[in-house]
Amino acid sequence: MNQEELNFIKNRVEIKKEQMSREKIEIPEEKELVVETIEERMEDSLKETLPDIEMIQPREDKKVPFPSSIHSQDQKSSEEIIEEANIKLAELITIAIEENIPRAVNMALKSGNAYLIDKLRDSLADKYYQELKDKKLI
Numbered sequence: 001m002n003q004e005e006l007n008f009i010k011n012r013v014e015i016k017k018e019q020m021s022r023e024k025i026e027i028p029e030e031k032e033l034v035v036e037t038i039e040e041r042m043e044d045s046l047k048e049t050l051p052d053i054e055m056i057q058p059r060e061d062k063k064v065p066f067p068s069s070i071h072s073q074d075q076k077s078s079e080e081i082i083e084e085a086n087i088k089l090a091e092l093i094t095i096a097i098e099e100n101i102p103r104a105v106n107m108a109l110k111s112g113n114a115y116l117i118d119k120l121r122d123s124l125a126d127k128y129y130q131e132l133k134d135k136k137l138i
Helices: 003-022 030-052 078-098 101-111 114-134
Strands: none
Touching (some): 030 101, 030 114, 078 114
């Protein structure tokens, strides 16, 4: 696991606890703080990435058929789509853990699949939380 990311998350959790304690706010469970920190890390990645994304402008002269009227023999089953998404998710988790979270978020954005970004956040929160607990850092 990337030690820099682990330290970053650990430090942010400690800062959040201190701030809440000073402000006399009830401190949530550590896992919630880890999830918050992962979300913030991902949002920071999105802010850095967004200027590079080219926005596609809709064309008024081209009509797009309503989804129910689209029929294709090449359509994948929902099981195949989920399986492909889970394979991609596993790849993104590996990248986030071995390299860093921003790189994984950037790759998830390029896929254009919002499901991956959401699942990536949940999966990373679980993995980092467990790692921090195992190493007794929280």
